[in-house]
Each structure stands twice: as structure tokens, then as C-alpha cells.
Amino acid sequence: MSSQPPRSVAANPTAPHGSDRELRADARRNRERVLRTAQQLFATEGLGVSLDEIARRAGVGPGTVHRHFPTKEALYLAVATDQLRHLVAEAETLAATGDPAALFTLLSAMMASGAENVAVKSALVAAEFDLRTAAPDVAADLTRHVADLLERAHAAGAVRPDLTVDEVMALVAGAFAAIRHAGAETSRERSGHIAQLILDGLRPRSR
Amino acid sequence: MSSQPPRSVAANPTAPHGSDRELRADARRNRERVLRTAQQLFATEGLGVSLDEIARRAGVGPGTVHRHFPTKEALYLAVATDQLRHLVAEAETLAATGDPAALFTLLSAMMASGAENVAVKSALVAAEFDLRTAAPDVAADLTRHVADLLERAHAAGAVRPDLTVDEVMALVAGAFAAIRHAGAETSRERSGHIAQLILDGLRPRSR
Amino acid sequence: MSSQPPRSVAANPTAPHGSDRELRADARRNRERVLRTAQQLFATEGLGVSLDEIARRAGVGPGTVHRHFPTKEALYLAVATDQLRHLVAEAETLAATGDPAALFTLLSAMMASGAENVAVKSALVAAEFDLRTAAPDVAADLTRHVADLLERAHAAGAVRPDLTVDEVMALVAGAFAAIRHAGAETSRERSGHIAQLILDGLRPRSR
Amino acid sequence: MSSQPPRSVAANPTAPHGSDRELRADARRNRERVLRTAQQLFATEGLGVSLDEIARRAGVGPGTVHRHFPTKEALYLAVATDQLRHLVAEAETLAATGDPAALFTLLSAMMASGAENVAVKSALVAAEFDLRTAAPDVAADLTRHVADLLERAHAAGAVRPDLTVDEVMALVAGAFAAIRHAGAETSRERSGHIAQLILDGLRPRSR
DNA sequence: AATGAATGAGCCTTCATTCAT
DNA sequence: CATGAATGAAGGCTCATTCAT
Numbered sequence: 001m002s003s004q005p006p007r008s009v010a011a012n013p014t015a016p017h018g019s020d021r022e023l024r025a026d027a028r029r030n031r032e033r034v035l036r037t038a039q040q041l042f043a044t045e046g047l048g049v050s051l052d053e054i055a056r057r058a059g060v061g062p063g064t065v066h067r068h069f070p071t072k073e074a075l076y077l078a079v080a081t082d083q084l085r086h087l088v089a090e091a092e093t094l095a096a097t098g099d100p101a102a103l104f105t106l107l108s109a110m111m112a113s114g115a116e117n118v119a120v121k122s123a124l125v126a127a128e129f130d131l132r133t134a135a136p137d138v139a140a141d142l143t144r145h146v147a148d149l150l151e152r153a154h155a156a157g158a159v160r161p162d163l164t165v166d167e168v169m170a171l172v173a174g175a176f177a178a179i180r181h182a183g184a185e186t187s188r189e190r191s192g193h194i195a196q197l198i199l200d201g202l203r204p205r206s207r
Numbered sequence: 208m209s210s211q212p213p214r215s216v217a218a219n220p221t222a223p224h225g226s227d228r229e230l231r232a233d234a235r236r237n238r239e240r241v242l243r244t245a246q247q248l249f250a251t252e253g254l255g256v257s258l259d260e261i262a263r264r265a266g267v268g269p270g271t272v273h274r275h276f277p278t279k280e281a282l283y284l285a286v287a288t289d290q291l292r293h294l295v296a297e298a299e300t301l302a303a304t305g306d307p308a309a310l311f312t313l314l315s316a317m318m319a320s321g322a323e324n325v326a327v328k329s330a331l332v333a334a335e336f337d338l339r340t341a342a343p344d345v346a347a348d349l350t351r352h353v354a355d356l357l358e359r360a361h362a363a364g365a366v367r368p369d370l371t372v373d374e375v376m377a378l379v380a381g382a383f384a385a386i387r388h389a390g391a392e393t394s395r396e397r398s399g400h401i402a403q404l405i406l407d408g409l410r411p412r413s414r
Numbered sequence: 415m416s417s418q419p420p421r422s423v424a425a426n427p428t429a430p431h432g433s434d435r436e437l438r439a440d441a442r443r444n445r446e447r448v449l450r451t452a453q454q455l456f457a458t459e460g461l462g463v464s465l466d467e468i469a470r471r472a473g474v475g476p477g478t479v480h481r482h483f484p485t486k487e488a489l490y491l492a493v494a495t496d497q498l499r500h501l502v503a504e505a506e507t508l509a510a511t512g513d514p515a516a517l518f519t520l521l522s523a524m525m526a527s528g529a530e531n532v533a534v535k536s537a538l539v540a541a542e543f544d545l546r547t548a549a550p551d552v553a554a555d556l557t558r559h560v561a562d563l564l565e566r567a568h569a570a571g572a573v574r575p576d577l578t579v580d581e582v583m584a585l586v587a588g589a590f591a592a593i594r595h596a597g598a599e600t601s602r603e604r605s606g607h608i609a610q611l612i613l614d615g616l617r618p619r620s621r
Numbered sequence: 622m623s624s625q626p627p628r629s630v631a632a633n634p635t636a637p638h639g640s641d642r643e644l645r646a647d648a649r650r651n652r653e654r655v656l657r658t659a660q661q662l663f664a665t666e667g668l669g670v671s672l673d674e675i676a677r678r679a680g681v682g683p684g685t686v687h688r689h690f691p692t693k694e695a696l697y698l699a700v701a702t703d704q705l706r707h708l709v710a711e712a713e714t715l716a717a718t719g720d721p722a723a724l725f726t727l728l729s730a731m732m733a734s735g736a737e738n739v740a741v742k743s744a745l746v747a748a749e750f751d752l753r754t755a756a757p758d759v760a761a762d763l764t765r766h767v768a769d770l771l772e773r774a775h776a777a778g779a780v781r782p783d784l785t786v787d788e789v790m791a792l793v794a795g796a797f798a799a800i801r802h803a804g805a806e807t808s809r810e811r812s813g814h815i816a817q818l819i820l821d822g823l824r825p826r827s828r
Numbered sequence: 829a830a831t832g833a834a835t836g837a838g839c840c841t842t843c844a845t846t847c848a849t
Numbered sequence: 850c851a852t853g854a855a856t857g858a859a860g861g862c863t864c865a866t867t868c869a870t
Contacts (some may be wrong), residue, residue, distance in 0.1 A: 010363045024848095024849070024852095024853080024854080026848075026849085026854075027853085027854055027855090030854080030855080041865090050838075050839060050840080051839080051841090052838085052839075052840085059855040060867060061857055062840085062841085062857075062858095063841090063842080063854095063855065063856055063857065064854075064855055065842080066840090066841065066842080066866085067853095067854070067855075070841090071840085071841090072839095072840070072841095096830065099307070135254035141249075142854075147211025160404075161406070162400070165270065166389060167389070167401055167404065169388065170385040170386070170388045170389040170401055171385050171401065171404065171405070173380055173384050173385055173387075173388035174383075174386075174388065174401075174405065175250055175385075176381075176384065177380050177381045177383065177384030177385070178377040178378050178380055178381025178382075178384070179377070179381075179854075179865085180380075181376070181380035181381065182359045182373060182377040190374075192373065193369070194374055194377055194378070194381075197367075197370070197374065197405075197408045197409065198378070198379065198381070198404075198405060198408050199408070200408040200412065201404045201405055201406070201407040201408030201409075202404065202405075202408075205407065233829090233830095234829070237829095237830085257863080257864055257865080258861095258864075258865065258866090259864070259865090260834090262832095267830075267831085268830060268831040268832050269831085269832065269833095269864095269865090269866090270830065270831055270832065270833095270866095270867085270868090271829085271830055271832095272843095273832075273833070273865085273866070273867085274829070276864085277866090278866085279864095279866090280864065434798040440850090440851095441850070441851090444850095444851085455863065464842080464843055464844080465843075465844065465845090466842095466843070466844090469853095474851075474852085475851060475852040475853050476844090476845090476852085476854095477845095477846085477847085477850095477851065477852055477853065477854095478850085478852070480844085480845070480846085480852055481850075483852080484845090485844085485845085486800070486843095486844065486845095574818075576814070577818070580803060581803070581811075581814065581815055581818065583802070584799040584800070584802045584815055585799050585815070585818060585819070587798050587799055587801075587802035588795035588796055588797075588798045588799025588800075588802065588815075588819065589795055589799075590795075590798065591794050591795045591797065591798030591799070592791040592792050592794055592795025592796075592798070593791070594794075595672065595790070595791040595793075595794035595795065596787060596788070596791040604788075607788065608788055608791055608792070608795075611781075611784070611792065611819075611822045611823065612792070612795070612818075612819060612822055613822070614821075614822040614826065615818045615819050615820070615821040615822030616818065616822075616825075619821065645832085645833080645869095647833075647870085648832085648833060648834090649833090651833080651834080658864080671859075671860060671861080672860080672861065672862085673860075673861085681834075681835085682834060682835045682836055683835085683836075683861085683862080684833095684834065684835055684836070684862090684863080684864080685833075685834055685835075687861090687862065687863080688832095688833070688834080691862090691864085692861085693860095693861065693862095707834095740866070815867085
């Protein structure tokens with residue numbers, strides 16, 4: 001109703017004067033801060049962390065968390081979809097290249113991102129729960145892109161003929177778990193190796 | 208091996224004096240009942256189930272649960288190690304055969320058991336947390352057996368030369384996650400296929 | 415409709431300088447709007463409604479509510495006294511008529527207004543709490559007027575000789591409760607009957 | 622339902638040995654304590670009191686309150702129905718006398734009890750909310766008894782011919798409010814007078 | 829040894845109030 | 850002066866754990 005952006009009296013709201021742009025950006029900043037903190041804590045401590053803890057670590061009051069994410073699930077969801085969106089973006093870029101091996105590139109990226117960026121890890125681990133039902137659009141987007149790439153790879157004979165999208169997605173989840181299991185302290189190199197082992201399983205049984 | 212003197216294989220576990228009274232016996236029975244119930248509930252509902260719920264479903268009072276498992280973590284641990292012990296036993300059997308492909312047989316069994324027996328699933332998912340630190344003996348037992356089999360497989364050229372025990376263990380965890388991700392309703396066949404994909408990645412790159 | 419276009423009715427209500435700017439006028443309007451909204455919500459939802467809800471429904475920000483009514487109790491008080499003032503006005507009018515039955519007319523009006531105007535209902539129900547201590551002047555005004563009318567009625571023998579002002583006031587409150595108890599959906603006619611029953615109790619025991 | 626007195630294995634549960642009866646009566650005692658405390662606090666402070674406060678004043682932990690009354694509403698309901706039951710009992714007794722004026726006796730008793738026993742006051746004030754929908758049986762019981770007495774009074778010409786049960790009930794609620802409005806400190810005598818005023822309104826308009 | 833009532837810390841959430849813009 | 854974000858103190862409720870019976 002009266003919720004329109006202020007658009008107060010005078011000029012453009014995005015650049016009031018030359019230097020400071022602290023408009024209502026403080027809200028945005030807090031939201032971001034909470035999101036990031038939650039990402040980290042979910043990743044390192046599991047979904048069990050209390051919202052109060054998140055608030056404390058983010059340097060805001062519990063109420064602020066609530067304003068932005070009215071429910072714990074909402075926060076968790078926001079974290080997860082945020083992560084997924086990055087992957088979707090990457091998938092889109094790769095799809096544009098037309099490379100038949102793009103599937104592997106994407107999967108590598110996904111696994112690697114999962115290995116390095118703990119947040120993605122947690123996001124997808126959590127995803128087992130209900131991401132597909134809770135944020136169907138984003139999840140479906142990702143699946144669709146992977147499906148495209150898989151089809152292309154199939155056409156080029158770059159993957160085993162028996163290999164479905166669902167399996168690919170499942171294996172990505174598996175890769176996360178495997179990498180995670182290997183230990184948080186695992187070097188990038190070792191993580192890469194594990195990913196490689198899984199990816200190799202997707203290749204056509206040579207001869 | 209583990210904690211209590213379980214009064215293992217040999218003699219009769221339940222006959223203190225001639226006419227076996229229900230004295231220690233029902234205690235044992237209760238413990239077993241709680242353990243089994245916990246296994247199921249952990250598997251189907253996650254680690255979030257309350258001890259009261261477990262007690263209720265097991266048909267005992269909350270206090271009884273506590274007598275046997277003084278802490279929730281203790282219960283969870285008992286469930287997990289119980290599962291692991293089965294795998295260790297299987298590993299021992301397989302090791303005795305001397306088959307170079309025994310590694311694959313074991314891994315298949317592990318993954319399959321994870322796929323079918325929800326309890327194992329949860330046990331090992333949970334294992335990501337701290338099983339290796341909490342019950343180092345059993346976990347180490349299993350790892351050692353796998354290491355043996357891996358070595359033998361290496362010697363026979365049945366696996367990629369670059370493949371460490373830790374990676375194998377990680378991949379098992381990954382397989383669980385992948386199978387789980389594919390959905391609880393997934394058919395045994397599909398689960399098997401996913402496991403196959405992962406196992407294939409362990410084979411030597413042909414030629 | 416909503417927020418901005420103040421530019422009140424016709425002339426200048428406060429006219430500081432010649433050309434009346436939109437300065438005090440919209441503040442007045444906002445205050446009024448909040449007051450009215452609060453009246454309604456208190457009546458329909460009870461005193462439990464949150465200030466944010468009131469603000470939202472009034473089309474203003476929470477801060478605005480606070481500027482006008484620094485405390486929730488202040489708002490509630492404002493609502494209540496506002497209602498009372500109407501009754502006081504009516505009492506004054508009636509007092510001027512000199513009619514010995516004016517007391518009954520006033521009481522009927524009070525009860526009827528309570529029955530129809532949910533806002534008054536809530537105001538006086540709430541009044542049980544602390545209106546007499548919180549806004550003593552207005553409450554005292556009303557009481558004084560009622561006392562006058564009562565005295566006149568006594569003189570004319572129109573009411574039981576034993577009947578004090580406090581009792582009359584209490585019975586009005588009782589009538590509200592009774593009518594309310596009978597149900598919000600109660601017809602005006604039935605409400606009137608209940609009021610009648612109570613008023614009849616005030617008449618002298620006929621012979 | 623399962624609310625029968627324990628009636629455990631052996632003998633009478635109320636007097637195990639001569640003196641102390643501390644059986645599992647501690648639960649019963651706690652329940653009672655909470656109920657009584659809630660009654661008092663609801664009456665004096667309103668329904669707004671926090672469960673923690675009630676627990677504290679009852680000398681138990683918050684969890685204990687919850688065990689007995691899983692919800693705040695459940696507690697409030699228990700308090701209210703408890704009060705109503707007393708009135709129902711009294712109504713039954715009076716109905717047995719066959720006195721045509723029994724209606725007045727009962728109403729007097731109800732109003733008086735409301736005046737003295739703050740708990741009843743609060744119970745019936747609260748009753749405006751949803752007692753009739755929340756505990757329909759008890760409320761209906763009371764209404765039925767009142768209806769019986771009213772019918773009898775009608776037959777005897779002891780009340781105005783136009784007077785329905787609903788009105789009677791509404792007026793009782795009104796009487797509570799009136800008495801309460803007159804002030805908590807009001808003497809029994811004055812309370813009685815107010816009740817009398819209302820009751821007199823129910824009598825047939827003489828001639 | 830089992831029971832189940834009691835405990836109490838902690839969780840998620842709400843909301844009156846304050847404050848930067 | 851209005852706005853709406855932030856605050857932070859409760860509130861109701863849960864549950865692992867302890868303790869009297």
C-alpha cells in the first residue's frame with residue numbers, strides 16, 4: 001500500500017550527494033551480514049545453530065534476523081537458494097560455450113565450489129531435505145541446465161550412455177559428502193582427486 | 208574391542224542360575240529394544256527425535272533410556288558402532304577369501320546395505336560428525352580392513368594405482384549421500400546403478 | 415488516499431503564516447487516523463493488537479504512532495477518553511432538558527452506544543482497568559453528570575431511593591458485559607431488551 | 622477418560638500408612654498447586670500473566686506447568702471449568718429443592734461467589750472469550766440447569782414472562798462485571814446490593 | 829532396576845520502543 | 850516530522866537430564 005520506495009521530495013534516491021551512499025543501505029547491509037553469517041555457521045556447525053547465535057555473531061539483535069527472515073526455515077532457504085543461484089549462473093555461461101565436455105567442467109566447478117566454499121557444501125547437504133520442494137524454481141533451473149549439458153555430452157559420446165540427470169545430481173551431492181568426509185582440512189588437491197574419481201565413473205567404459 | 212564386555216560368542220548369555228529369572232535378562236532386552244527403536248527413528252526422522260519419543264516407542268520410561276545410554280550422544284554412538292560392527296565382520300570374512308576383487312565386493316555390500324538398511328544410512332551419515340573421533344576403535348578396525356583389501360587390490364592391479372584408503376572411505380560416504388539424495392523411494396536397482404557408477408571410477412583407466 | 419497528499423479541507427486550521435503549508439495539518443490527520451484505527455482494532459481484536467498492526471492499517475509507520483502516542487497505554491487511553499467525551503457531551507445536553515427521566519434516557523443511550531458502537535464497548539471494558547485512575551478528569555466529568563441526573567431522578571421519585579451513582583456506573587459497565595456476552599451477533603432488539611431488564615431494576619419497586 | 626483415580630494395585634490409595642501420604646501424590650499436588658496459583662494470578666493480574674511467573678509462584682519449574690497443562694489455553698481452560706463445576710453442583714442441589722424461587726437463590730449464589738471468589742470472577746470474565754466453545758459440556762450443563770430453574774420460575778410466575786435463558790446468563794456475566802467495576806475493595810454488602818438491583822429487574826413488572 | 833515427574837537452560841518468535849535516515 | 854529498521858527483553862514451549870518413588 002504505502003510501501004512504495006520513499007522517493008521523497010527531490011532528486012534521485014541513489015546518489016544523494018557525491019560520496020556516502022548510506023541511504024537505507026543499512027538494512028541491505030544487515031541482511032547481507034546475517035545471510036553471510038548464517039552461511040558460515042550452518043556450514044561449520046550444522047543447521048542446529050541457534051538464531052540467537054547467528055544474530056550475535058552477525059552483530060545484530062535477534063529481532064533483526066527476524067525482520068529479514070521471518071522463520072528459521074526462511075533463513076536456511078535463503079542461504080541455500082543464494083548458493084544455488086551461483087551455480088545456475090555458471091551453468092548458463094558454460095551452456096553458451098557449446099563445448100561437449102562442458103558437463104564435466106560444470107560438475108568440476110560444482111564439486112570444487114563445494115569443497116572450498118563451505119557454504120555451498122552446507123547448502124546442498126541441507127538441500128537433501130526439501131530444497132527441491134521448497135525452492136523448486138531455482139533447483140529446477142539448475143537441473144534443467146545440467147540436463148541440457150548432459151544431453152549434449154551424450155550426443156558427443158562423452159559420457160556413459162546409461163546416465164540420467166537424476167544420477168548426475170545425486171553424484172554431485174555424493175561428491176560433496178565424500179569431500180566433506182575426507183575432512184575439512186583436506187587440501188584442494190586431494191578434494192580434486194576425489195572429484196576426479198567420481199567424474200571418471202561417468203565416462204564411457206573405454207573399450 | 209569396544210566398551211562393555213559384551214559376553215561374546217561362546218557360552219549361554221542368559222542363564223546365571225538354573226532357572227533363568229527375568230533379572231538381568233529384561234534389562235538386556237530393554238537395552239536392545241531401545242537401541243533398535245533408536246536406530247529406526249534416527250533413520251526415518253533424523254537425529255532430532257527426542258529421547259522421550261524413543262522411550263515411548265520402545266515402550267519404556269525415559270529414565271530407562273538414560274540408564275543404558277547416559278547421554279543422547281551415547282545412544283547415537285551405540286547405534287552407529289553397532290552398525291559398523293556388522294561391516295567389520297563382513298570385511299573380515301571377505302579378507303579371508305583372498306580374492307583380489309574382494310574390495311569391490313565389500314564396497315558394494317557397504318553401499319547396498321546403506322541403501323537398504325536405513326539404519327546404516329543414518330549411522331554413517333551421522334558418522335561424518337565424529338564417529339572417527341568418538342569411536343575410534345571400531346572405525347579404525349573398519350578402515351584397517353579396507354586398507355588390507357585395497358592393498359591386495361592394488362597388488363592385483365584391480366584398482367587405479369592412485370587411490371588411498373581415505374579416498375575409498377570418503378567415497379563410501381559419498382555413495383550413501385548420493386543414494387539418499389536420489390530419494391528414499393528409489394528402487395534397489397537404481398541405487399545399485401549409482402553405486403556402480405562410483406565403483407567404476409575406482410577401476411584403472413583402461414589402458 | 416493514503417499517505418502524502420495532505421492539503422487539508424478548505425481554510426487554514428492553524429494558519430501560522432498566510433499561505434498554509436502542509437505542516438501541522440497532516441500531523442493532525444495522521445493522529446486522527448491512528449486513533450480511529452486503534453479504536454476499531456481494539457474493539458474487534460481486543461487490546462492485544464500490536465502497534466505495528468495498527469500502524470499498518472492506519473497507513474503510517476510505527477514511528478508515527480509513537481510520536482503521537484508515546485506508549486501503548488497512552489494510545490489506549492486516548493481511545494477511551496475520546497469515547498467518554500461523547501457521553502459527557504450527551505449528558506450535558508440531557509441535563510439541560512430538566513426532564514426527570516433524563517437519567518434513563520442517558521443510560522439507554524450509553525448502553526445502546528455500547529451495543530452498537532463496538533469501540534465504546536471496548537473502551538469501557540478496558541475502562542475497568544484504570545480509566546478512573548488514568549484519566550480521572552473525564553471519568554469524573556461523566557460521573558458528575560450522572561450524579562446530577564440521578565439526583566434529579568431521585569427528587570422526582572423516578573428511581574429507587576437506594577441507588578447510588580457508583581452503582582449506576584457499575585451497572586452500565588455490567589450492561590456492556592451482559593450485552594457482549596449475549597454475543598456480538600445479537601440483534602439490536604435483543605440488546606435493547608437486556609438493557610431494559612437492567613434499567614427496570616432501577617425503578618422503584620412499584621408499590 | 623483415563624482420568625479415574627489411580628486405584629493402583631493393592632489397597633486404598635489415599636492412606637498408605639498412618640500419617641504421610643506422599644505417594645505419587647506429588648504430581649497431584651503440583652498440579653493442584655499450579656491450578657490454584659493460576660487461578661489467583663489470572664484473577665488478580667488478568668490473563669496476561671506469564672506461565673513462568675505462575676510456575677515461579679507455584680514453586681515449580683516451567684516444564685512442570687507444561688506437563689500438566691500443555692498450553693496456556695489449556696491452563697486457562699482448566700481454571701475456568703474448575704470454577705464452573707462448582708456452580709453446576711450448586712445448581713443441581715437447588716434444582717432438587719423444587720422451590721420456585723430457586724432461580725433467584727442460584728443467581729444470588731453465582732453473583733455472590735463471583736464477588737467473593739476472585740477466581741470465579743476471572744473464570745467467567747474469561748468465559749466471554751470462548752468457554753462456551755472450548756468446554757461446551759460444562760457450560761451447557763450449567764445453562765441447562767439454569768433453564769430448568771427458569772422454566773419452573775416461569776410456571777410459578779416468579780419472573781417476567783419475557784425472559785430467556787440466554788438473557789439470564791448474560792445478566793450473570795453483567796453482574797460480575799458490574800460488581801467488579803464497583804471495585805475489588807467493595808464490601809460484600811454493596812456487592813449484594815448491586816446483585817439485588819439486577820435481580821429485581823427480572824421480577825414481573827408488578828401490575 | 830524401572831518409572832515418570834521435575835528441572836531448567838535454551839529455542840524460536842513477538843513486539844513495544846528507540847534511532848538513524 | 851515521517852519512516853521503517855534495529856533493538857532487546859520477554860513469552861510460550863521443548864527436551865536432555867536428574868531424582869524421588
